[in-house]
Amino acid sequence: MAKRGHRPSTGTAGRPRFWGRHAVTAALANPERIxxxxxxxxxxxxxxxxPPVLPVTFADVADLGRLVPADAPHQGLVAEVDPLEDMWLGDLLAQGRDDQRPLVVLDQVTDPHNVGAILRSAAAFDALGIVTQDRHSPPESGTVARAASGALETTPWVRVVNLARALEEIAEAGFWRIGLTGHATQTLAEAMGAQRIAIVLGAEGEGMRQNTETHCDELAKLPISGKVESLNVSNAAAVALYAVAARG
Known part of the structure; x- marks a missing residue:
């Protein structure tokens, strides 16, 4: 039984509910999304x-508020969707075989707001996609879709069982794997060459696990001032993706 005051974020059979204009219209525009x-x-x-076959219900603002988590900014729109079909890492790597688009790898980043924001940055800087662990990352949800502002529908998201093995496959595909960590001795700009880049980022607070670091070709840091200890992982991803896009 649901706790009193609970606001559902999933609908029938665990289907996620998306809310907000960008998330809903992007889902409707995606031919791969049901x-x-x-x-x-x-x-x-x-x-x-x-489409005329789509079930549509007119609802007032209060009714919509009961379909989504409390205080979710639904902007008058809520949709119930099926999760997207899983994508294999090999298929994603094959898509980018002939270009320089970067890849983003997340090591146990669990906050759906951060994953959504990283998807948005990945779309903004034309990344090939993002790779996460299946068991240590959030599922598709209204929160992810809202933070991604439509990018959940356009940026490939691959879930893998074993991240270390995935990093080996990424290296075999020709990517230079750069792990971002504050204890690195060189900056991201110093670590980048002309190769295809895979940016590896660790979890909120804990950072990358040791085994993940050992599967990176180099470790690097962002040149932030001493006034702050670190950046939020989604901010760090955005800065790193810009750096890759802007390299000479």
Whole structure:
């Protein structure tokens, strides 16, 4: 039984519910995404070009608020969707065989806000995709979709069972694996060459695990001032992706 005051974030059979204009419209525009139903205010729904077969329910703001977590900024739109089909790492690496797009690897980053923000940065800087551990990363959810602001639908997200083995496969595909950590002696700019780059980032607070560090080609740090100890992992990902995109 749900606790009093609980706001559901999943619908029928564990399907996630997305909320907010960007997340819902991006899901509707993604041919790989199955949208099961949509709720919305008349004003919000009037702005959408919805397929006639899609079940649509008109709802007021209060009703929509009961479909999503408390205080979720739904902007008058909620959708129930199926999770995207899993993608194999080998298929993702094959997609980027002939280009220089970077890859982002996350070691036990569990905060859905951070993963969503990293997806958004990956889309902004045209990354090949992100790679996470299956058991130590958040599932697709309204929170991830909202933070990603549509990028959940456009940026490939690969989940792997064994991150160390995945890093070996990434190296075999020609990527130079750079782990970001504050105890590195060189900066990211110094560690980058002309190779394809895989940026590896550790969990919030704990950082990368030792086994993950040993599967990186080099360790590097961002040149932040001594006024702060570290950056949030999503901020660090954005800065690192910019650095890769801007390298000469």
């Amino acid at each position: 949208v099961r139903k949509v709720w919305g205010t008349r004003e919000a729904l009037a702005a959408l070009d919805l």
